[in-house]
Amino acid sequence: MSHQLPDQVRTPHVAFVGRANIDITVRIPQRPVAGRTTFASSPATTTPGGKSLNQALAARQAGVRASLITNVGDDEWGASLSRALTNAAIDMSFLQVVPSAPTGTAIIEITPDGENYIVLAHSTETELASEHVRNALQQLRAPIVVTQLDLQPDAVDAVFRHHHAETLIGNLVPHPSLGLTALAPLDLFVSNEAEAAAILGRHHANPSIAAQELRKLGPRAVVVTAGARGAAYSDADHTALVPASHVKAINTSGAGDAFLGTLAARLAHNVPLPHAVAKGVAAATTFVQVDRR
Template identity: 35%
Template sequence: MPKPIRVVGSLNMDLVVQVPHQPISGETVLGSDYATYPGGKGANQAVAAARAGAEVQMWGAVGSDAFGAILKENLEQNGIDTRQLTELPGPSGIALITVDPSGQNRIVVSPGANGRYTPEGLPLFTPAALLLLQLEIPMPTVLAVAEQAFAQGIPILLNPAPIQPLPGSLLPQIRYLVLNETEATSLTQSPIETPEQAQTVAQRLQKQGIPTVILTLGGAGLVWVDGEERGYLPAHSVKVVDTTAAGDGFCGALAACLAAGGSLKEALRFANAAAALAVTRAGAQPSLAYRAEIEAFGAGQRDPSV
């Protein structure tokens, strides 16, 4: 029986408002009616991986409110195993998101139950094909999960978002580090304005003990370093509607391809196509593509740029 991808991370309800422009300090902007979408970086990446063809387990916490029940049901509707999902008293996590006409977003997260998901609440660790981690749950929980996975030889893919200082003990346990230019700049204090600068930063991060570093650059594509190999992959040209969850779509699709035995280059091409599709659609999880359409788009059979 194939081993599942295990995602340990956050679940949020996203409250999304379209705005004519992002407000500056002290400014009030009238926006659209708000829409609610299941989100959270952990849940987004779990859904992305499941839609990309993987068997997925979700570990995390929801609140005892109505949002918690909706978030759990949504995962199950996407074929995700929620048996290890914990319900904690109090509110679920929410994200307040504004999206401007160019598709760019600003996000404020209230962690809710995610912030109360402590190492003491972790289930017994069992084998998995790959562990997918982000940083919307407490760092002690991230460290505890990573330590258990590393001890069992489970490859760990870390998406360090939202960015915060990474403990030195964590980095040597990571197999794949996937981050964007803002996160990489924060970790290295090095500006990134070109793919060449991004490549230099990726190599610097690799020297901290991480075998594979993948640095995404939005519309400029991505760079990667894997052992002695390195490369650049341009972004697909598409009409951007909403960039929310594009990075999560990338991470989930990447994990799904790797867990299925794909090479890193195959997984990068697959994930690059998944992220391109995600930005052509509104919302977080509603924007995440299914395996068949990712493969079709990647093969040039579908172009959502018009």
């Protein structure tokens, strides 16, 4: 017997598999150089973060039921993440609190042009394990699943083996132990230009060409985000660049996650890929104009 509420049955559903962490953000006038101290231009802020958490928040704001499959530590930061997700109405049925483990953190430097530089100190104790992923996906049976491909190989393999999705979306450069074989099972692969270059071994000035090259590695469709230029997509029918509106970026940190969460939500509403990409570009464009201090 199903225990889902009526609104859960009607509302499109997306499950996100990956990390949640705390972001510690500082705004700096310029990046530090060796041996010199750079003073932040404002106090540090501490906010919920992590790619999968950010994507789930964006998808929920775009009108879908968003489930987050992740682990957090049994500490104050883990409790803070749980409160934030509860307040945002994210389904946390498979958010697991790991006893005596620290929650991962990311140090984010924001320069005056809005560019971000991130160092992730992830917690090995809270990395997802295959059993957790398998149980979650088998019970959620979400029609769209978005997974980080840089998770531990057994967790990614569990996604591939046990998802019940009509559309499986992968994000980020695959874990080295998986290599490029991790792209073949995907219905859609989403990366930024730097990630695409890392996978392909070279940078393509035209993101549409990068998307086409990535498709040759096996996924049915590919999207390559290109910052202020928008995002390129390539599937069996079309390859095109969806341009972004010209705006002044205040903070680009998390823009790719806003894009992907919105994209997944639109696909869950059965919007065709080109239109879903356009919605994602619009969401990311709005996102970078917000001062999230």
